[in-house]
Amino acid sequence: MGLFVLWMLVASIANSGSFCLTGLSYPDDDQNDPNYVFLHEATSAPAISYYHYIVIGGGAAGCPLAATLSSKYNVLLIERGGSPYGNPNITNLSSFHNNTLADLSSTSLSQRFISEDGVINSRARVLGGGTSINAGFYSRAEPKYVKDSSWDDKLVNESYEWVEKFVVFKPKIEAWQSAVRDGLLEVGVLPNNGFTFDHVNGTKIGGTMFDQNGHRHTAADLLRYANPKRITVLLHATVGRVLFRSKGNQKPVAYGVMFTDASGMRHKAYLKQEGLGLMKNEIVLSAGALGSPQLLMLSGVGPADHLRSLNITVVVDQPLVGQGMSDNPMKGIFLKTKNPNANPLVTFNYFKEPRDLQRCVNGVKTIEKVVASKAFSKFRFDSISFQTLLNLTSSFPINLVPKTGNDSTSLEQFCRNTVTTIWHYHGGCQVGKVIDQDHKVLGVDSLKVYGNQDSEQEAITTGWDYGRMT
Ligand SMILES: Cc1cc2nc3c(=O)[nH]c(=O)nc-3n(C[C@H](O)[C@H](O)[C@H](O)COP(=O)(O)OP(=O)(O)OC[C@H]3O[C@@H](n4cnc5c(N)ncnc54)[C@H](O)[C@@H]3O)c2cc1C
Numbered sequence: 178m179g180l181f182v183l184w185m186l187v188a189s190i191a192n193s194g195s196f197c198l199t200g201l202s203y204p205d206d207d208q209n210d211p212n213y214v215f216l217h218e219a220t221s222a223p224a225i226s227y228y229h230y231i232v233i234g235g236g237a238a239g240c241p242l243a244a245t246l247s248s249k250y251n252v253l254l255i256e257r258g259g260s261p262y263g264n265p266n267i268t269n270l271s272s273f274h275n276n277t278l279a280d281l282s283s284t285s286l287s288q289r290f291i292s293e294d295g296v297i298n299s300r301a302r303v304l305g306g307g308t309s310i311n312a313g314f315y316s317r318a319e320p321k322y323v324k325d326s327s328w329d330d331k332l333v334n335e336s337y338e339w340v341e342k343f344v345v346f347k348p349k350i351e352a353w354q355s356a357v358r359d360g361l362l363e364v365g366v367l368p369n370n371g372f373t374f375d376h377v378n379g380t381k382i383g384g385t386m387f388d389q390n391g392h393r394h395t396a397a398d399l400l401r402y403a404n405p406k407r408i409t410v411l412l413h414a415t416v417g418r419v420l421f422r423s424k425g426n427q428k429p430v431a432y433g434v435m436f437t438d439a440s441g442m443r444h445k446a447y448l449k450q451e452g453l454g455l456m457k458n459e460i461v462l463s464a465g466a467l468g469s470p471q472l473l474m475l476s477g478v479g480p481a482d483h484l485r486s487l488n489i490t491v492v493v494d495q496p497l498v499g500q501g502m503s504d505n506p507m508k509g510i511f512l513k514t515k516n517p518n519a520n521p522l523v524t525f526n527y528f529k530e531p532r533d534l535q536r537c538v539n540g541v542k543t544i545e546k547v548v549a550s551k552a553f554s555k556f557r558f559d560s561i562s563f564q565t566l567l568n569l570t571s572s573f574p575i576n577l578v579p580k581t582g583n584d585s586t587s588l589e590q591f592c593r594n595t596v597t598t599i600w601h602y603h604g605g606c607q608v609g610k611v612i613d614q615d616h617k618v619l620g621v622d623s624l625k626v627y628g629n630q631d632s633e634q635e636a637i638t639t640g641w642d643y644g645r646m647t
Contacts, residue, residue: 210262219414219438234464236306237636238628247408258303290520295577305395315384344394359552431624470605493620504602537592
């Protein structure tokens with residue numbers, strides 16, 4: 178069994194307490210390009226333009242949000258990356274690790290960042306966001322999450338149908354994956370849920386964003402729902418800040434954004450001042466778990482002392498912006514520079530909670546049993562012990578965490594030494610702290626934040642929900 182697979186299994190059980198398998202290898206081929214007439218390089222954008230809604234970040238939340246809003250309003254979607262279409266590194270999952278995540282160039286689809294804990298991580302820089310570079314695992318939200326988020330069940334179910342119709346598929350299962358599934362059942366990870374999109378405990382075959390021909394589908398495909406006459410999508414357009422105006426004692430109002438195109442030219446887009454019935458024109462930040470709090474701070478909404486230390490004019494002193502970041506084990510983000518292309522500093526405090534460490538240990542123990550199971554025997558090299566596999570994994574340079582202790586038989590230490598991410602980091606703009614239940618940024622007007630969830634499905638659902646209900 179490859180180390181990557183061992184590590185994915187440990188990570189998945191450590192994070193969810195259940196196992197979900199999807200296909201992992203497909204032939205090379207190109208993706209169908211829908212030839213959207215509304216996709217443009219930002220270099221062709223006017224210096225100044227006006228829209229009812231301005232959406233920043235064309236990722237898992239931003240694409241469905243802009244698509245649904247465009248049924249009634251003029252929408253501008255601004256994305257710092259390029260188009261995902263025609264790029265084999267996006268289309269084929271086989272490119273996922275070696276070609277996409279390992280590309281450290283400034284034009285890479287994936288911008289690497291290393292958390293202050295020493296864990297290597299990635300953020301998307303392409304239309305479709307995380308869905309264009311991720312592993313494509315798809316699961317519906319846990320019912321408890323829907324309830325706790327006060328989402329309307331009926332709407333959530335409608336959103337599932339809307340998304341799953343075009344971008345989610347039943348995976349092809351390879352022999353080794355059947356062996357893992359059967360091994361899990363043999364060692365008691367029950368019930369057997371078969372193939373399901375539902376978020377359930379036990380063993381299941383989940384959904385994938387790769388179709389039967391092995392082509393990736395992304396949130397950018399959801400732009401097919403957009404009204405082409407009412408939407409403009411600008412690529413290679415990096416928003417530097419949201420513009421606010423203040424009058425007397427009233428809250429500062431977001432009224433526009435400033436962005437830079439690939440040639441370094443600056444453009445401004447403003448909210449139209451005309452009325453929309455009861456609705457107010459708005460700017461929506463859907464720039465991801467790191468991008469959204471980073472842009473709030475660059476725009477002057479954040480901890481005042483921190484902003485002043487970087488000569489950023491304070492619009493609202495909001496100490497909780499950037500706090501509460503989690504990567505399924507938590508802390509916060511801070512700006513390193515005023516450059517929107519640079520990563521902020523992020524700390525996650527992996528395994529600070531004893532519960533997280535225990536989950537990892539339990540996960541590794543389950544995997545040991547699966548490797549020893551009858552179902553898995555065809556894939557086992559009996560001459561290599563499980564401990565040897567663990568030692569090999571430990572010796573691999575998968576993170577920059579200083580290795581502690583030398584007890585190679587302690588699973589706690591194995592977990593600490595090999596801590597890595599499955600890229601489900603979220604937070605930074607928490608409900609009740611930075612935004613309200615309607616996603617409005619506290620302390621200012623006409624600005625909302627969407628996305629930042631820990632899975633593509635949750636981000637897509639919130640995006641769809643907002644666009645449909647507005
Ligand atoms: C490598 C990897 C693997 C993953 N695997 C899975 C998986 O298998 N299953 C799953 O459910 N989830 C997975 N995830 C998580 C999932 O992709 C994210 O939860 C989801 O994409 C978050 O959606 P979002 O809209 O909040 O942000 P994103 O999808 O990241 O979108 C944010 C967008 O904003 C753009 N942006 C940021 N700053 C600016 C700016 N200043 N100006 C203009 N644009 C900007 C970015 O380029 C990006 O396109 C993975 C994530 C990664 C990185």
